[in-house]
Amino acid sequence: MIKVHSISKKYNKQLAINELSLSVKKGSIYGLLGSNGAGKTSLLKIIAGINKPDKGEITINELPSFENVSVKERVVFIPDVLYFFPQATIANMAAQYKEFYPAWNQQRFDQLKSAFKIDLNKKVHRLSKGMKRQVAFWLALSAMPDVLILDEPIDGLDPVMRQKVKNLLFQDVAEREMTVIISSHNLREIEDLCDHVGIMHNGKIIIEKEIDDLKCDTHKIQLALADPTHEEHLLNQLTILHYEKRGSVSLLIVRGKEEEINKVISSTEVILYDLLPLTLEEIFIYEMEDIGYEIEKILL
Numbered sequence: 531m532i533k534v535h536s537i538s539k540k541y542n543k544q545l546a547i548n549e550l551s552l553s554v555k556k557g558s559i560y561g562l563l564g565s566n567g568a569g570k571t572s573l574l575k576i577i578a579g580i581n582k583p584d585k586g587e588i589t590i591n592e593l594p595s596f597e598n599v600s601v602k603e604r605v606v607f608i609p610d611v612l613y614f615f616p617q618a619t620i621a622n623m624a625a626q627y628k629e630f631y632p633a634w635n636q637q638r639f640d641q642l643k644s645a646f647k648i649d650l651n652k653k654v655h656r657l658s659k660g661m662k663r664q665v666a667f668w669l670a671l672s673a674m675p676d677v678l679i680l681d682e683p684i685d686g687l688d689p690v691m692r693q694k695v696k697n698l699l700f701q702d703v704a705e706r707e708m709t710v711i712i713s714s715h716n717l718r719e720i721e722d723l724c725d726h727v728g729i730m731h732n733g734k735i736i737i738e739k740e741i742d743d744l745k746c747d748t749h750k751i752q753l754a755l756a757d758p759t760h761e762e763h764l765l766n767q768l769t770i771l772h773y774e775k776r777g778s779v780s781l782l783i784v785r786g787k788e789e790e791i792n793k794v795i796s797s798t799e800v801i802l803y804d805l806l807p808l809t810l811e812e813i814f815i816y817e818m819e820d821i822g823y824e825i826e827k828i829l830l
């Protein structure tokens with residue numbers, strides 16, 4: 531279990547994390563979304579024990595993570611900009627990981643050769659961007675971490691490799707309850723991979739939910755009333771994230787349970803009423819709009 535309690539972090543005068551709290555259950559896959567500069571990388575580095583918050587506490591399995599070797603040897607962080615030792619081959623890197631991570635599983639590393647198919651004696655710095663990322667996952671998964679922290683992880687992987695990596699992650703989560711935190715701008719990936727999602731903005735988590743709940747709680751509605759003068763009264767009873775009028779049809783993004791929305795709408799005679807689910811990408815855009823984040827007008 532990862533617990534982040536009211537942490538703040540400043541870089542000079544810039545507040546990157548602002549009194550942020552969060553908890554991630556063991557064996558879950560938590561997706562961290564957010565605008566550029568929201569503070570995702572700063573948060574991940576603090577959870578990984580690389581950076582120290584100015585205020586607040588962070589624990590992994592009840593132990594503080596900052597400069598705590600007994601915690602860090604159970605946590606692997608794959609950053610957005612990968613680092614490998616200069617001139618090191620994959621085999622050299624594996625030897626380093628084996629030294630640092632006590633749970634290193636050589637058998638797994640050998641088995642994963644067939645998934646990644648890169649020559650162990652290749653120097654990592656000579657590999658392509660996507661191949662370097664494959665090596666990062668290969669090493670990380672062989673270290674058998676309790677917690678895997680991934681900052682923009684899928685970037686650079688081809689579609690086949692993405693699927694392989696996703697399956698490997700799912701396998702470790704299912705079989706040994708590995709906990710995964712993933713920051714990404716790729717909402718489709720987050721939607722596929724994660725069971726929980728947190729949306730960050732200006733150093734805070736503004737929404738945190740199970741992905742299924744988030745999707746069940748936000749709807750797209752197309753609506754045309756028999757008597758348009760009833761619309762204002764009707765809309766006042768709904769929590770509206772976005773409103774657009776297209777001719778006589780209103781397009782609404784509404785927060786709330788489907789049954790409750792149906793109940794409100796059924797109080798008026800309608801010519802058209804369609805309630806449709808939203809993708810995570812659409813939910814993200816409208817939630818950001820609701821808190822004042824400027825977006826271009828999105829045509830659905």
Ligand SMILES: Nc1ncnc2c1ncn2[C@@H]1O[C@H](COP(=O)(O)OP(=O)(O)OP(=O)(O)O)[C@@H](O)[C@H]1O
Nearest residue numbers: 541544545546564565566567568569570571572573
């Ligand atoms: N080393 C640093 N020195 C000074 N400011 C920093 C440093 N790292 C991050 N920041 C600032 O902290 C804020 C949060 O940055 P961070 O990299 O955590 O955001 P992010 O959500 O990961 O962004 P992105 O999606 O663009 O990668 C930004 O305003 C950034 O300029």
